[in-house]
Amino acid sequence: MKKPNKIAVLTSGGDAPGMNAAVRAVVRSCAFYDIECYGVYQGYQGLIDGNMKLMNARSVNNIVNKGGTFLKSARCLEFRTPEGRAKAYKNIQDKGIDALVVIGGDGSFTGAMIFQQEHNVPVIGIPGTIDNDIYGTRYTLGYDTALNTVVEVIDKIRDTASSHNRLFIVEVMGRDAGHIALNSGIGAGAEEILIPEENRGLDQMLESLQRSEKSGKSSSIVVVAEGDKTGENVFEIAKYIETNLPYYEVRVSVLGHMQRGGAPSCFDRVLASRMGVHAVEKLREGASNVMVGVIDDKMVLTPLEKAIKGKSEINNNLLRVADILSI
Numbered sequence: 024m025k026k027p028n029k030i031a032v033l034t035s036g037g038d039a040p041g042m043n044a045a046v047r048a049v050v051r052s053c054a055f056y057d058i059e060c061y062g063v064y065q066g067y068q069g070l071i072d073g074n075m076k077l078m079n080a081r082s083v084n085n086i087v088n089k090g091g092t093f094l095k096s097a098r099c100l101e102f103r104t105p106e107g108r109a110k111a112y113k114n115i116q117d118k119g120i121d122a123l124v125v126i127g128g129d130g131s132f133t134g135a136m137i138f139q140q141e142h143n144v145p146v147i148g149i150p151g152t153i154d155n156d157i158y159g160t161r162y163t164l165g166y167d168t169a170l171n172t173v174v175e176v177i178d179k180i181r182d183t184a185s186s187h188n189r190l191f192i193v194e195v196m197g198r199d200a201g202h203i204a205l206n207s208g209i210g211a212g213a214e215e216i217l218i219p220e221e222n223r224g225l226d227q228m229l230e231s232l233q234r235s236e237k238s239g240k241s242s243s244i245v246v247v248a249e250g251d252k253t254g255e256n257v258f259e260i261a262k263y264i265e266t267n268l269p270y271y272e273v274r275v276s277v278l279g280h281m282q283r284g285g286a287p288s289c290f291d292r293v294l295a296s297r298m299g300v301h302a303v304e305k306l307r308e309g310a311s312n313v314m315v316g317v318i319d320d321k322m323v324l325t326p327l328e329k330a331i332k333g334k335s336e337i338n339n340n341l342l343r344v345a346d347i348l349s350i
């Protein structure tokens with residue numbers, strides 16, 4: 024297998040803190056190994072439009088600490104069609120690009136895998152999503168930063184909750200995965216945590232809140248992942264609690280997009296740096312159609328197909344810890 028001479032890097036799908044640090048690591052590793060590196064703007068849309076620029080080590084100065092992605096991201100419908108992907112292929116062929124690094128989530132990896140199959144361009148994925156819901160890595164880029172953001176906000180909400188004997192329901196991101204809810208909930212000392220992986224129903228929550236109130240708690244925090252499967256949205260859950268536990272004044276706080284922004288934590292910067300270097304080194308060794316991940320603090324590769332289809336399980340022991348501590 025021929026070592027790549029020109030690599031393109033793009034960020035795609037939902038942005039996540041640490042994406043810039045990963046791009047920087049890819050660009051600088053390419054410079055280190057004498058590989059030309061193109062930065063592609065706006066994800067797959069940039070591949071289709073030929074919107075890319077040759078980068079050198081200095082092109083990525085002062086971005087290791089920035090949230091978002093300076094390459095921008097986009098949801099690109101055209102890349103879902105063979106015609107769109109053929110245009111993208113023509114552009115990278117014209118430039119002599121012979122490998123691709125895709126930083127994104129499972130949608131982006133699906134696109135990368137199909138592109139690789141159709142056009143035989145080596146691709147390697149770097150998992151960037153705050154939800155931490157990708158198989159083949161213990162951590163995705165942006166997850167640690169998002170957790171820290173959420174915990175900081177819940178700490179502030181708790182100040183208000185305890186000053187007014189209120190119960191706050193805080194909705195956090197996680198449509199299919201409860202990693203953010205479970206970990207931020209434990210970190211911020213939430214009384215109850217509702218996640219998509221486990222539907223215990225609302226009655227168990229009510230009982231537990233009742234118990235806490237009887238034992239002297241005057242305020243409570245309930246953290247709910249947006250994909251929670253109780254079948255109720257946070258406002259309905261609030262109404263349900265208020266109806267059944269009238270001594271609580273219930274308030275809802277939906278954290279929303281603030282969870283995606285902000286400077287990446289040191290953990291995410293280091294993770295991004297390791298993943299970026301590993302991606303380039305593995306492309307040089309002929310790897311393709313795989314995602315870079317970290318498991319037990321070791322860099323590992325997982326076939327893209329497995330990364331897309333596999334499920335990143337939550338740690339059941341954390342559920343137990345949350346239960347014990349909510350006494």
Ligand code: ADP
Nearest residue numbers: 036037098099102103127128129130131133134
């Ligand atoms: P994420 O990577 O965060 O999961 P999306 O699901 O929005 O985000 O996917 C990002 C982009 O990847 C899409 O806008 C599209 O261009 C590309 N993509 C997603 N699914 C496919 C697919 N089945 N075929 C081709 N491209 C896809």
